[in-house]
Amino acid sequence: MAEAFLQISEPGASPTKRACQTRAIGIDLGTTNSLVAIVDGGRPVCLRDDQDQAILPSVVHYAADGTIVVGAEAHDRLAAEFPRSTIASVKRFMGRGPGDAEATRKLTPYQFAPPAGDGGNVVRFDVGVGRAVTPMEVSAEILKVLKARAEAELGAPLDGAVITVPAYFDDGQRQATRDAGRLAGLEVLRLINEPTAAAIAYGLDKQAEGTFAVFDLGGGTFDISILKLEDGVFEVKATGGDSALGGDDFDRAIADALLAKWNLTEAAATDARLVRRVLDGARAIKEKLTVEAEAKIEVALPDGNRSAHLTRTEMELLVEPVLMRCTAPVRRALKDAAIDLTRNPQRGSEPPAMGSVERSSPAPDANSAALSGVILVGGATRMPLVRQFVEKLFGRPPLGDIDPDEVVALGAAVQADVLAGGTGQGDMLLLDVVPLSLGLETMGGVVEKIIHRNTTVPCGATQTFTTFADKQTGFELKVVQGERELADQCRSLAQFTLKGIPPMPAGMARLEVTFMVDADGILHVSAREETTGIETKIEVKPSYGLTDEEVERMLLDSFAHAEEDVQIRLLTEQQVEADRIAAAARTAMADSPDLLTPDDRTAIDAALASLATVRAGKDHHAIRAAIEALDLASKDFAARRMNEAFDRGLRGKDLAAVEAKADETAPKRDLASRAGGHSGHSH
Amino acid sequence: MICWSCEKEGGGGPFCAACRAILPPAAGPLGAGPGIDRFAVLGLPRKFEVDLGAAEAAYKELSRQLHPDRFAKADPRARKAALARTVEINDAWRTMKDPLRRAEYLLELAGYALAGGEKSAEMSKTRKVSAPPMFLVEILELRDELAAAQQAGDAVKVAFMSEDVRGRAAEAMKTIGTSIDGGTPESLDAAARALMSLRYYQRFLDEVAVHEERGAPSGGDRG
Numbered sequence: 001m002a003e004a005f006l007q008i009s010e011p012g013a014s015p016t017k018r019a020c021q022t023r024a025i026g027i028d029l030g031t032t033n034s035l036v037a038i039v040d041g042g043r044p045v046c047l048r049d050d051q052d053q054a055i056l057p058s059v060v061h062y063a064a065d066g067t068i069v070v071g072a073e074a075h076d077r078l079a080a081e082f083p084r085s086t087i088a089s090v091k092r093f094m095g096r097g098p099g100d101a102e103a104t105r106k107l108t109p110y111q112f113a114p115p116a117g118d119g120g121n122v123v124r125f126d127v128g129v130g131r132a133v134t135p136m137e138v139s140a141e142i143l144k145v146l147k148a149r150a151e152a153e154l155g156a157p158l159d160g161a162v163i164t165v166p167a168y169f170d171d172g173q174r175q176a177t178r179d180a181g182r183l184a185g186l187e188v189l190r191l192i193n194e195p196t197a198a199a200i201a202y203g204l205d206k207q208a209e210g211t212f213a214v215f216d217l218g219g220g221t222f223d224i225s226i227l228k229l230e231d232g233v234f235e236v237k238a239t240g241g242d243s244a245l246g247g248d249d250f251d252r253a254i255a256d257a258l259l260a261k262w263n264l265t266e267a268a269a270t271d272a273r274l275v276r277r278v279l280d281g282a283r284a285i286k287e288k289l290t291v292e293a294e295a296k297i298e299v300a301l302p303d304g305n306r307s308a309h310l311t312r313t314e315m316e317l318l319v320e321p322v323l324m325r326c327t328a329p330v331r332r333a334l335k336d337a338a339i340d341l342t343r344n345p346q347r348g349s350e351p352p353a354m355g356s357v358e359r360s361s362p363a364p365d366a367n368s369a370a371l372s373g374v375i376l377v378g379g380a381t382r383m384p385l386v387r388q389f390v391e392k393l394f395g396r397p398p399l400g401d402i403d404p405d406e407v408v409a410l411g412a413a414v415q416a417d418v419l420a421g422g423t424g425q426g427d428m429l430l431l432d433v434v435p436l437s438l439g440l441e442t443m444g445g446v447v448e449k450i451i452h453r454n455t456t457v458p459c460g461a462t463q464t465f466t467t468f469a470d471k472q473t474g475f476e477l478k479v480v481q482g483e484r485e486l487a488d489q490c491r492s493l494a495q496f497t498l499k500g501i502p503p504m505p506a507g508m509a510r511l512e513v514t515f516m517v518d519a520d521g522i523l524h525v526s527a528r529e530e531t532t533g534i535e536t537k538i539e540v541k542p543s544y545g546l547t548d549e550e551v552e553r554m555l556l557d558s559f560a561h562a563e564e565d566v567q568i569r570l571l572t573e574q575q576v577e578a579d580r581i582a583a584a585a586r587t588a589m590a591d592s593p594d595l596l597t598p599d600d601r602t603a604i605d606a607a608l609a610s611l612a613t614v615r616a617g618k619d620h621h622a623i624r625a626a627i628e629a630l631d632l633a634s635k636d637f638a639a640r641r642m643n644e645a646f647d648r649g650l651r652g653k654d655l656a657a658v659e660a661k662a663d664e665t666a667p668k669r670d671l672a673s674r675a676g677g678h679s680g681h682s683h
Numbered sequence: 684m685i686c687w688s689c690e691k692e693g694g695g696g697p698f699c700a701a702c703r704a705i706l707p708p709a710a711g712p713l714g715a716g717p718g719i720d721r722f723a724v725l726g727l728p729r730k731f732e733v734d735l736g737a738a739e740a741a742y743k744e745l746s747r748q749l750h751p752d753r754f755a756k757a758d759p760r761a762r763k764a765a766l767a768r769t770v771e772i773n774d775a776w777r778t779m780k781d782p783l784r785r786a787e788y789l790l791e792l793a794g795y796a797l798a799g800g801e802k803s804a805e806m807s808k809t810r811k812v813s814a815p816p817m818f819l820v821e822i823l824e825l826r827d828e829l830a831a832a833q834q835a836g837d838a839v840k841v842a843f844m845s846e847d848v849r850g851r852a853a854e855a856m857k858t859i860g861t862s863i864d865g866g867t868p869e870s871l872d873a874a875a876r877a878l879m880s881l882r883y884y885q886r887f888l889d890e891v892a893v894h895e896e897r898g899a900p901s902g903g904d905r906g
Binding site for chain 1: 743746747750751752753755756766769770773774776777892
């Protein structure tokens with residue numbers, strides 16, 4: 001099984017005959033691309049669309065007519081043409097509020113809607129035609145396409161899905177991803193971390209044992225994880241990263257330079273299309289320079305084409321400052337995992353100076369482990385500069401024999417299969433960690449950490465607090481996530497109050513707060529006052545997540561929009577049009593009976609009658625057809641009326657009156673006065 | 684414990700003696716069942732010296748059997764029991780694998796108030812040890828000296844100082860190791876004092892690390 005397990009790029013394998021134990025799927029919901037995989041005959045495979053493409057570009061276009069286009073079409077064509085209503089890199093906005101840096105960035109093609117009444121903490125894209133969508137809804141559209149692909153392959157209903165998230169996603173970002181899954185109608189069995197998924201796929205494929213670093217630089221996020229692989233147990237030792245650092249930032253750095261070179265920096269602040277095109281140009285030249293030493297690009301702009309020539313070295317100088325931001329998280333993770341790079345016998349150069357102190361143990365040498373290899377994940381790791389950087393940082397070349405695009409989805413599929421009860425992976429077990437410390441704000445805004453980062457989940461911890469003021473009868477508890485010392489520098493997750501404590505002198509009441517993180521990484525908090533036994537419990541819903549009611553409403557909204565709303569809108573439009581044209585016809589017949597031949601009258605009456613019949617139904621196509629039939633039936637009559645009106649005008653009669661008459665046949669006036677009407681007969 | 688599944692007496696183990704259904708741990712003080720401490724959770728004797736290899740093997744084997752992933756589609760009561768059991772073994776392994784936590788836990792079991800520092804000091808059942816004033820003065824002087832060296836960018840001095848403090852920390856760890864299993868009140872007091880000083884040393888070294896991390900040139904350019 002070892003050799004055959006991970007046949008990542010093998011399009012030849014026939015997808016028709018599946019030997020799946022479960023209908024569980026693994027989804028890599030990426031910033032740039034998304035994939036879906038299943039376990040078939042004991043090994044994971046990515047599912048392909050009818051163009052034989054495993055990769056679905058994570059781009060969603062909202063068309064003016066209400067349709068939604070996801071994938072290559074949206075990415076290749078629509079993004080450049082409709083930058084505002086085509087959302088790319090939505091993952092960067094998951095779990096973000098309107099005030100977050102990501103939503104206030106200057107170089108963005110998007111327009112943001114003002115915060116809504118409910119869910120006001122969630123950033124929303126204004127995609128035109130009066131529509132605002134949340135990042136969860138946009139992600140759900142991507143998930144729906146992948147779900148449909150899997151259902152076509154496996155049959156419905158699915159047993160559930162494992163969706164991957166960057167290891168460094170905080171609770172809010174995870175909750176948002178989970179909500180997106182629910183909106184797409186998926187049963188989310190588990191969210192797992194992308195580097196962990198990659199390690200699962202790699203480890204099972206290669207039967208690897210030892211301690212590995214996974215360096216995952218995707219389109220929008222950077223993750224570093226250190227895992228120990230032993231006897232089918234994948235134990236995450238440490239994880240770290242930056243949930244807003246990725247290939248997109250390289251593009252942005254290059255685009256910034258291009259805009260400056262072309263004197264367009266100011267214009268870019270207000271022109272979404274310009275930004276989109278220059279970003280696309282930047283990405284294109286970055287990709288060219290991944291294989292070539294120099295490259296030229298041309299960007300088509302409204303006022304003419306601009307071109308630029310760049311060498312790889314020049315580009316590397318632009319992106320290097322961004323790449324350097326990976327250094328600190330890598331060092332911290334290595335330290336947290338007690339990895340001693342000097343113990344690596346194969347190191348090619350001096351390792352970077354590590355923090356020389358071991359936090360958890362004053363005798364690090366006894367506990368430290370050597371590194372067995374570095375696994376690269378994410379499209380950005382294809383860049384030679386990134387590979388060199390990794391080699392320098394870890395003192396060894398990275399392992400090169402895996403497809404960085406597919407490996408995450410494959411690992412997710414394995415975990416999904418295990419959770420759904422598949423036995424293909426035997427005893428495989430994943431032990432993951434809390435990526436960021438969880439704590440409570442105490443007096444003065446200082447954070448008391450209760451669960452530290454890199455603690456294996458599930459886990460729990462209890463801490464006792466006392467009252468600060470005399471006769472204090474309530475505790476205000478503010479739950480935060482992050483490594484900083486002050487609460488306002490951390491992410492605020494939830495706030496709740498424990499009330500009804502009898503008045504006591506300061507320091508006498510004893511509040512026992514218990515944090516519990518379950519296997520899904522979801523935090524539960526309970527608080528109990530020891531002297532009175534008063535208790536309260538919450539499951540933390542981060543401020544940026546959605547309540548169940550909000551999810552339900554959005555689900556209803558999106559279903560209505562996807563299936564019914566569009567139909568209803570098309571129907572309403574045709575009904576209004578039918579009323580308008582029927583009224584106009586009746587008015588004309590009443591006004592000019594002398595111009596009406598008996599045949600005309602019969603034809604028009606018949607057309608009116610059939611229009612009235614379909615007008616009462618729900619088929620907008622039928623109404624459209626009846627409108628056209630009425631148009632055709634009254635064509636001669638209308639033409640005669642026109643001629644007569646002009647004749648009268650030419651004979652010197654009141655021209656204004658003629659125009660007024662002619663206007664009656666024009667659409668606008670009637671529409672305005674009759675738009676609310678329900679039936680043509682009400683005239 | 685009465686089994687939730689077959690409603691017979693299931694025993695104290697993770698699986699019901701009668702029907703093999705997974706059972707929750709009995710709640711108890713200090714994160715382990717009554718009479719069962721975190722050492723016992725992993726089948727270890729309550730001693731500072733532990734066989735880490737055996738502890739890790741036990742931890743992984745128990746995880747394999749009890750992890751919630753094994754019960755993803757099971758009865759909600761089984762899932763809840765698996766969750767509680769896994770929290771317990773994760774707690775136990777975290778305590779075992781780190782000598783500092785292990786020492787703290789042993790002293791807590793012996794009735795010392797350590798975890799929350801002064802927060803639980805007023806509880807009558809706890810025993811207290813306090814740092815000698817001379818020690819505190821010394822620590823304050825060391826921190827001042829460190830701050831001055833950092834301010835001046837004297838990396839050599841910082842390195843020498845941390846080397847010195849690391850030596851003291853190792854010494855304290857050794858004291859803990861030799862005295863904590865002694866069992867007499869005197870040896871426990873000695874271990875508790877050593878642990879307290881170890882924490883001060885640790886904080887010193889953390890400060891060095893934080894400062895280095897913040898001030899480190901942001902490059903892989905050192906390779």
